[in-house]
Amino acid sequence: MSDLLERLREQGWRLTAQRRVVAEVLNGQHVHYTADEVHARAVERLPEIARATVYNTLSELVALGEVLEVSTDGRAKRYDPNAHHSHQHLVCSRCGTIRDVHPLGDPLATLPESERFGFAISEATVTYRGVCPNCT
Amino acid sequence: MSDLLERLREQGWRLTAQRRVVAEVLNGQHVHYTADEVHARAVERLPEIARATVYNTLSELVALGEVLEVSTDGRAKRYDPNAHHSHQHLVCSRCGTIRDVHPLGDPLATLPESERFGFAISEATVTYRGVCPNCT
DNA sequence: GTCATTGCAAATGCTTTGCAGTGCC
DNA sequence: GGCACTGCAAAGCATTTGCAATGAC
Numbered sequence: 004m005s006d007l008l009e010r011l012r013e014q015g016w017r018l019t020a021q022r023r024v025v026a027e028v029l030n031g032q033h034v035h036y037t038a039d040e041v042h043a044r045a046v047e048r049l050p051e052i053a054r055a056t057v058y059n060t061l062s063e064l065v066a067l068g069e070v071l072e073v074s075t076d077g078r079a080k081r082y083d084p085n086a087h088h089s090h091q092h093l094v095c096s097r098c099g100t101i102r103d104v105h106p107l108g109d110p111l112a113t114l115p116e117s118e119r120f121g122f123a124i125s126e127a128t129v130t131y132r133g134v135c136p137n138c139t
Numbered sequence: 140m141s142d143l144l145e146r147l148r149e150q151g152w153r154l155t156a157q158r159r160v161v162a163e164v165l166n167g168q169h170v171h172y173t174a175d176e177v178h179a180r181a182v183e184r185l186p187e188i189a190r191a192t193v194y195n196t197l198s199e200l201v202a203l204g205e206v207l208e209v210s211t212d213g214r215a216k217r218y219d220p221n222a223h224h225s226h227q228h229l230v231c232s233r234c235g236t237i238r239d240v241h242p243l244g245d246p247l248a249t250l251p252e253s254e255r256f257g258f259a260i261s262e263a264t265v266t267y268r269g270v271c272p273n274c275t
Numbered sequence: 276g277t278c279a280t281t282g283c284a285a286a287t288g289c290t291t292t293g294c295a296g297t298g299c300c
Numbered sequence: 301g302g303c304a305c306t307g308c309a310a311a312g313c314a315t316t317t318g319c320a321a322t323g324a325c
Contacts, residue, residue, distance in 0.1 A: 017278095017279060017280065017323090017324050017325070018324075018325095019279095019280065019281080019323080019324070021280085021281070022280090037314090038314080038315080039313095039314080051281095051282075052281090052282090053281065053282045053283070054282095054283095054315090055281080055282070055283080055284095055315090055316080055317085056280080056281055056282070058314090058315065058316075059280080059281085059316095072213065074210050074211075074212060074213045075210075076210060077208065077210045077216045077289090077290090078313090078314085079313080079314060079315090080213045080314085080315090093250070093254075093255070093256065093258055093260070095258065096261070096262075102256055102258075104250060104254045104255075104256075105254055106249040106250050106251075106254070107249050107250075107251055108249060110246075110249070110265060111267070113242040113243050113244060113246070113249075113265070114229070114240060114242050114243075114267055115242075115243055118229075118240045118241055118242070119229070119240075120229065120238055120240075120271075120272070121271070121272035121275075122229055122231065122238075122267075122269040122270065122271050122272070123269045123270045123275065124229070124267050124268065124269035125232070125268060125269050125270075126267070126268040126269070127265055127266070127267045127268070128265070128266050128268070129246060129249070129263055129264070129265050130263070130264050130266075131247070131250055131258075131260050131262070131263045132260065132261060132262040132263070132264070133258040133259045133260035133261050133262070134258065134259045134261075135256075135257070135258050136256070136257035136258070139257075139259065153298090153299050153300070153304060153305065154299075154300095155298080155299070155304095155305065155306080157305085157306070158305090173289090174289080174290080175288095175289080187306090187307075188306090188307090189306065189307045189308065190290090190307095190308095191290090191291080191292085191306080191307070191308080191309095192305080192306055192307070194289095194290065194291075195291095195305080195306085198291095213314085213315085214288085214289085215288080215289060215290090216289085216290090
């Protein structure tokens with residue numbers, strides 16, 4: 004976490020209170036907040052932080068590869084701080100809860116050459132969907 | 140296609156000019172239009188068709204399982220008429236073009252029991268991302 | 276002191292909704 | 301002829317943008 008702030012400073016980031024708070028909110032395992040949820044939690048610590056600042060900061064973190072953008076459905080994007088450990092997502096089709104999961108094998112390897120159509124493929128994301136125990 | 144209209148009528152659908160036109164626009168292979176693109180193409184055949192009607196019709200087709208909703212990025216949803224043949228998507232990270240692809244094995248089978256956390260999993264979607272030949 | 280960063284408010288893009296009128300069955 | 305369906309316009313989210321004020325370096 005403070006590693007994160009350190010890394011960002013090395014990239015020439017100005018370390019403002021707002022950015023620190025956004026980074027703090029995203030700290031933790033299995034965190035998959037929407038921009039609005041990040042903003043709500045950030046406001047608790049720094050009441051004057053603007054929604055636009057949260058959006059800006061999140062986009063920067065995504066661009067720097069420190070946070071992943073997850074669009075599970077057509078609704079608001081979610082932000083996943085677990086960017087340095089490869090994983091996939093398990094989503095509840097009722098309540099929308101997301102869990103990080105680790106499938107067997109490399110998803111990228113499941114697409115044969117004949118199905119690549121000249122694309123230079125760099126990434127494969129898998130989304131598993133089902134009803135979670137709470138919603139059953 | 141006319142199969143489709145037939146099936147829909149059997150489900151109690153009123154067969155209006157608007158719905159027919161939307162179904163026609165979605166007819167074909169490798170079609171992944173946004174609602175707006177469907178509307179634009181529908182207007183060519185039926186000038187007075189409203190955007191809201193296109194949205195309504197698309198939602199109904201999705202609910203009936205005749206069309207798949209695809210959200211590859213945080214932008215507009217895309218609609219995929221190829222709902223009856225299991226497939227996955229290959230997306231160009233530059234231009235956003237989508238291709239239907241067929242991976243080896245069953246994606247659902249890649250998640251071990253120990254990683255299912257009590258979810259009743261019913262679906263797994265894989266999105267491969269890379270740069271397409273046109274964008275290279 | 277400079278210039279990146281912020282806050283605010285307005286604008287944008289996509290989608291949904293309310294409601295009176297239309298036309299399929 | 302009833303009521304599902306449509307068109308239109310307005311409302312609703314999620315997100316982006318413009319710009320003057322601020323504060324990290």
